[in-house]
Amino acid sequence: MAAQKHDSGDWLGLGGRIAVVTGGASGIGRATAVSLARAGARVAVLDINQKGGADVAAEIGGGALALRCDTTSEASIAEAAAAVAGIGGADVLVNNAGILRPGGLDKLPLAHWNAIIAVTLTGYFLAARAFGAQMMGKRRGSIIHVASIAGQEPQPYSGAYSVTKAGVVMLSRQLAVEWGPAGVRSNVVSPGLIRTPLSESFYRQPGVTEKRSALVPRQRVGTGEDIANAVTFLASDKADYVNGAEILTDGGVGGMLMSMIPRPGFERPA
Numbered sequence: 001m002a003a004q005k006h007d008s009g010d011w012l013g014l015g016g017r018i019a020v021v022t023g024g025a026s027g028i029g030r031a032t033a034v035s036l037a038r039a040g041a042r043v044a045v046l047d048i049n050q051k052g053g054a055d056v057a058a059e060i061g062g063g064a065l066a067l068r069c070d071t072t073s074e075a076s077i078a079e080a081a082a083a084v085a086g087i088g089g090a091d092v093l094v095n096n097a098g099i100l101r102p103g104g105l106d107k108l109p110l111a112h113w114n115a116i117i118a119v120t121l122t123g124y125f126l127a128a129r130a131f132g133a134q135m136m137g138k139r140r141g142s143i144i145h146v147a148s149i150a151g152q153e154p155q156p157y158s159g160a161y162s163v164t165k166a167g168v169v170m171l172s173r174q175l176a177v178e179w180g181p182a183g184v185r186s187n188v189v190s191p192g193l194i195r196t197p198l199s200e201s202f203y204r205q206p207g208v209t210e211k212r213s214a215l216v217p218r219q220r221v222g223t224g225e226d227i228a229n230a231v232t233f234l235a236s237d238k239a240d241y242v243n244g245a246e247i248l249t250d251g252g253v254g255g256m257l258m259s260m261i262p263r264p265g266f267e268r269p270a
Contacts, residue, residue, distance in 0.1 A: 013237030025052030031224030192250025
């Protein structure tokens with residue numbers, strides 16, 4: 001039997017593809033934009049922070065675009081989609097933009113509730129619809145939504161955060177069913193404990209990094225690159241038969257509940 005040939009130059013099949021990353025100016029979005037560019041994609045960095053997006057695009061090079069975009073605004077997304085259409089239209093969309101608004105549900109201001117939903121849920125829907133139309137026109141595409149393990153386990157005193165992340169998972173599954181026949185896949189990556197600018201204030205507190213690391217079977221807090229690797233796989237042709245899935249990218253922390261319950265005689269050996 002003849003040996004199979006492997007194309008190491010573009011083994012993910014992303015060469016020449018156009019990838020859109022919302023919230024791409026920092027954190028997971030920045031790491032994802034860099035990862036997709038390294039895999040051969042031409043990246044459009046969308047962010048409300050225009051300078052931050054431009055910095056990432058300059059870092060990437062290779063014809064990367066930086067587009068100021070408020071994902072809560074249908075008009076702003078339409079403007080960004082028109083710019084991406086001008087270079088060939090989206091093949092990949094990474095829905096990643098997000099915000100935090102802390103607070104217990106008993107006293108949470110309605111404006112804070114609505115703000116998180118507008119960015120993390122409605123914004124994901126608007127971006128998926130705008131860029132998904134371009135993919136359906138090509139009969140090919142991949143949408144990856146960045147959710148959170150908080151979409152499965154309630155994160156208390158975080159306002160609408162867990163609610164929106166759970167909604168993202170169902171949004172993705174519905175898109176997978178509705179748009180799969182048109183060649184467009186939709187999947188979710190759910191990060192666990194990841195150190196990003198959005199969570200940096202937690203890790204600046206003494207002992208937090210050590211305590212969080214101890215909760216994770218991998219014994220470390222994750223990075224934006226850890227999430228970007230999973231996203232890049234789902235964007236690629238290697239994931240062609242993955243649709244409507246959720247990949248927990250949490251180092252195993254989601255399976256640690258039973259280990260936190262005292263069970264004398266069943267402790268981890270010293």
